[in-house]
Amino acid sequence: MDLGLNGRTALVCSSTGGIGEAIARTLAAEGADTVVCGRRGERAAEIAAQLPSAVGVEADLLADDGPARLYEATAAAFGAPDVLVLNGPGPRPALASALDATDAEEALDTLLHPHIRLISQVLPGMRERGWGRILAVGSSGVAAPLENLALSNLGRAALAGYLKTLAAEVAADGVTVNLLLPGRIRTARTAALDAANAERSGRTAAEVEQASVASIPARRYGHPEEFAAAAAFLCGAPASYITGTAVRCDGGLVRGL
Known part of the structure; x- marks a missing residue:
């Protein structure tokens, strides 16, 4: 399938x-001019050097001017983004009963405000050109809130509500807005959460992983490449009639429809 991304500019946070x-x-690999970014500028440049058409940009989206500076760097390299993938590190584990208003502000400052700032940069150009893809990497906690991840549940739910509202406002302009929700994907973040769970419960990390795997109908953790394939489709031309939705890539972990 041709995803129609050849020559498009993709910014992946x-x-x-x-x-x-x-x-x-x-x-x-699908032909997009790709901006690789993160706080580790050297790593971003290293990855970009391995790709057909890409640049690496050091960026801190939590800084007040971070989103604007990232947009400017993208525009300078390839032009205004056609594809924006919203992604970022998750907040620390926390119990809902232990949160106060300051903690809630922390969740929004991490998971909501930077994404809104960045969307405000890219959206006008997408609407003017009549084509755009905004895809947020969320969490299965959006569909079923996760134990001991109250900050993540709070912030990601707020982002989901904002994106759902935005999707209806810009659909007629050729811009789609979607969420892609990972379950247990084998990443450093998942390993860290398993380690924290192990310390809290008195089990080993291997025992925690084994219990997690048993709760997944696919009986394994997912691979980042599997998740990325779903993301690429939602960012492509054939997905032009899919908007305002949350798609799960979780091996069947969440039991709801």
């Missing part, structure tokens, strides 16, 4: 490792 890196590599 937090793409120096894990799911973000896999998405950047997949979009580049």
